[in-house]
Amino acid sequence: xxxxxxxxxxxxxxQNSEKTExxxxxxxxxxIPVRGEGVYLYDEEGNSYLDLVSGLGVNALGHAHPEIIExxxxxxxxxxxxxxxxxxxxxxxxxxxxxxxxxxVQRVFFTNSxxxxxEGTIKxxxxxxxxxxxxxxxxxxxxxxxxxxxxxSLTYKQAYRDGYGPFMPEVKHLQFDSLKDLTxxxxxTAAVFLEFVQGEGGIRPISCEFAxxxxxxxxxxxxxxxxxxxxxxxxxxxxxxxxxxxxxxxDLVVCAKPIGGGLPLGVILGKEPLSELWEPGSHGTTFGGxxxxxxxxxxxxxxxxxxxxxxxxxxxxNLFLEALKQIREQVPGKVxxxxxxxxxxxxxxxxxxxxxxxxALSEGLIINSTDSTVIRLLPPLIITDIEINEMKEKLIRIxx
Ligand SMILES: Cc1ncc(COP(=O)(O)O)c(C=O)c1O
Numbered sequence: 001x002x003x004x005x006x007x008x009x010x011x012x013x014x015q016n017s018e019k020t021e022x023x024x025x026x027x028x029x030x031x032i033p034v035r036g037e038g039v040y041l042y043d044e045e046g047n048s049y050l051d052l053v054s055g056l057g058v059n060a061l062g063h064a065h066p067e068i069i070e071x072x073x074x075x076x077x078x079x080x081x082x083x084x085x086x087x088x089x090x091x092x093x094x095x096x097x098x099x100x101x102x103x104x105v106q107r108v109f110f111t112n113s114x115x116x117x118x119e120g121t122i123k124x125x126x127x128x129x130x131x132x133x134x135x136x137x138x139x140x141x142x143x144x145x146x147x148x149x150x151x152x153s154l155t156y157k158q159a160y161r162d163g164y165g166p167f168m169p170e171v172k173h174l175q176f177d178s179l180k181d182l183t184x185x186x187x188x189t190a191a192v193f194l195e196f197v198q199g200e201g202g203i204r205p206i207s208c209e210f211a212x213x214x215x216x217x218x219x220x221x222x223x224x225x226x227x228x229x230x231x232x233x234x235x236x237x238x239x240x241x242x243x244x245x246x247x248x249x250x251d252l253v254v255c256a257k258p259i260g261g262g263l264p265l266g267v268i269l270g271k272e273p274l275s276e277l278w279e280p281g282s283h284g285t286t287f288g289g290x291x292x293x294x295x296x297x298x299x300x301x302x303x304x305x306x307x308x309x310x311x312x313x314x315x316x317x318n319l320f321l322e323a324l325k326q327i328r329e330q331v332p333g334k335v336x337x338x339x340x341x342x343x344x345x346x347x348x349x350x351x352x353x354x355x356x357x358x359x360a361l362s363e364g365l366i367i368n369s370t371d372s373t374v375i376r377l378l379p380p381l382i383i384t385d386i387e388i389n390e391m392k393e394k395l396i397r398i399x400x
Contacts, residue, residue, distance in 0.1 A: 011044065031361050036063025039380050039387050041366065049361065050390055053368045054380045057199070057231050057344075060258035060300050062380040067299045068261045075295035082291065084284065090294035097301040098259075098267065101240040104249045107275045110289025111266035114230035114256030115146030118193075120268050120283055121226055121252055122150040122168070125191040127277045128224060129170075134190035137168065140176035142201030142371075145193060145228055154193050157200075176201065177210050185217050191224040194250075196242040199231030202374040203339040203346035208246070215248040224274075226252045230266070234258040235304045235381055237342035238314040258381075261296030265289070309381060317342040319385050320377075323392040331399040336373070345377040346370075347395075356398060363394040 009017070011032055018028060031049060033041040039062050040048045054060070061068060075090055082088055095108045111117045122137075129135060139145065139154040146152065147160060153167035161167070170190070174181040176198060185192065192214070198204040206214075218225050227250035232242035234255060239245055241253060251274065256266035264287070303309040321340040324347060328335040337348045349356075353369040360367045368376045379391070 029361065029366075030358060031366070038062040038064075039383050047364065049364050049366050050387060050394070051366045052377045052379045052391060053366050054378055055262070056368070057236065057257045057378040058260075059262050060234060060236075060381040061261065061303055062382050063262075065261070065299070065382075067302075068296050071261075071295040071299050072263070072292055075292045078291075080290070080292050081287070083286065084289060088291045088294075090291040090298065091289045094259075094294040094297045094301065097298060097305070098255075098269065101301065101305065102244075102253065102269060104271070105253055105269040106272040107270045109268040109270075109278075109283070110294070111256070111268065111285055112264045112287045112290070113146075113266050114228075114254065115148050115151045115266075116285065116288065117230070117254040117256055117266035117268045118146045118151040118154065118228065119148055121193075121254055122154075123283060124252065124268070124270070124274060124277050125224055125226070128274070129190035131277075132190070132222075134188055134223065135170050136186070136189045137171045138185060138189060138192040139171060139173050140194065140198075141173055142176050142198055142204070143173075143193070143195055143228075144198075144200035144231075176204065177206050179210055179213050182210070182213050182217060185214075185221065185223070187221050189221055189223040191226055192218075193226045193228060195228045195232060196246060197232040197237055197341050197344065199344065199376070199378075200370055202348060202371045203341060203344050203376065205242070205341055206246075211246040211248040218248070224252060225250045226254065228254050230254055230256045231378075232341070232344060234300065235310055235313050235342075236344050236378070238310065238317050239342075240304065240310065242341070258300055259297050260290075260293040261298075261300045263290065263293035263296050265293035265297055303382075313342050313381050316383060316385065316388065319388050320345055320379075320383075323388050324377075327392055327395050327399065330396045334399050343379055343381055343383065347375040347377075349373045349375065349399075359398050360394070363398055365391065365394045365398070367395075 034044050035042050041051050141156050143156050145154040153171045174184045227243045229241045251271050253269040324338040328338050335347050336350045339346045353373050353375050370376045
């Protein structure tokens with residue numbers, strides 16, 4: 001018999017337990033959802049909230065998608081977990097779908113999360129660097145790559161790093177999208193970790209000039225270029241991976257968030273020659289590539305490529321950008337800039353943005369604030385023009 005948690009504990013009891021029993025690492029919303037359907041979440045009273053965060057870019061197909069429920073139920077009823085000591089069909093099927101969508105890479109390693117994918121990639125880089133007599137690892141200002149110690153060495157924000165050093169000594173940060181700073185890349189550079197479109201940094205794509213210069217340096221020095229597609233990947237920008245908008249191509253890709261269809265899953269993708277760096281036993285994970293998560297991920301891939309999902313993102317992405325521009329016009333002086341790439345959007349305000357997520361709840365809207373002045377919007381990829389219009393009307397009212 002299932003336990004109906006929402007009936008067992010009142011909202012006040014849940015909030016009190018969270019405050020007294022949990023490490024206080026999160027600023028939690030006052031909304032306690034009890035269920036979700038499509039692009040909406042619902043609270044106990046049945047109020048609906050248009051979800052423009054989608055679990056931090058995870059729920060590409062929204063909540064309770066019927067095909068994901070079917071795939072997950074079917075897989076769970078066969079087996080939910082085997083360990084990576086066994087080949088299993090959902091992993092192999094999903095790997096095939098991903099490699100078809102990203103022909104630049106030929107090998108996969110499944111993980112549980114984005115951070116675990118970044119961490120494994122750092123290990124690959126270290127092995128490769130030793131073999132090729134290289135040292136430096138480059139990351140960029142405002143970049144986010146996770147919070148374990150290796151990944152945090154790459155993540156830029158001081159508030160996330162405070163008190164956790166020492167970090168990896170070979171990591172150097174250069175200014176994001178600065179051509180001038182690229183002179184920091186030399187023959188000693190082993191790897192460059194790059195978000196082609198920064199997410200946490202407020203939806204900022206690299207310029208074509210920056211991509212071209214990095215391409216030139218990549219060919220000249222032969223370092224490993226790693227695309228962090230954890231937030232911008234899996235269709236979010238209208239291409240499967242955001243690097244596919246550019247001619248510059250990575251040697252390794254890390255991907256997570258939507259790839260598990262709402263379940264924890266990440267993946268490292270690499271070019272064929274890099275597969276030499278790992279032999280049996282040199283890396284591993286218990287949960288990585290969980291069969292149920294892979295089965296859900298296959299539904300996301302199927303939606304993107306067999307049900308016109310990618311072109312849906314391109315079309316609605318244009319409407320989304322248009323709506324954000326209209327918001328700026330309707331609230332003069334409030335919005336400093338509007339940025340959107342596919343269904344990844346940001347309103348940079350002329351003021352602190354941290355109070356807006358709670359204000360938005362009273363209008364039935366779920367939004368996210370990052371980088372102190374930015375409202376970040378990562379709606380489910382299935383969002384339609386009707387809901388984009390709802391977003392526009394509501395955000396105008398909130399900002400006014
Ligand atoms: C670009 C990027 N890299 C890495 C991560 C870390 O991924 P995870 O939270 O799945 O460990 C995130 C998470 O937000 C991210 O946006």
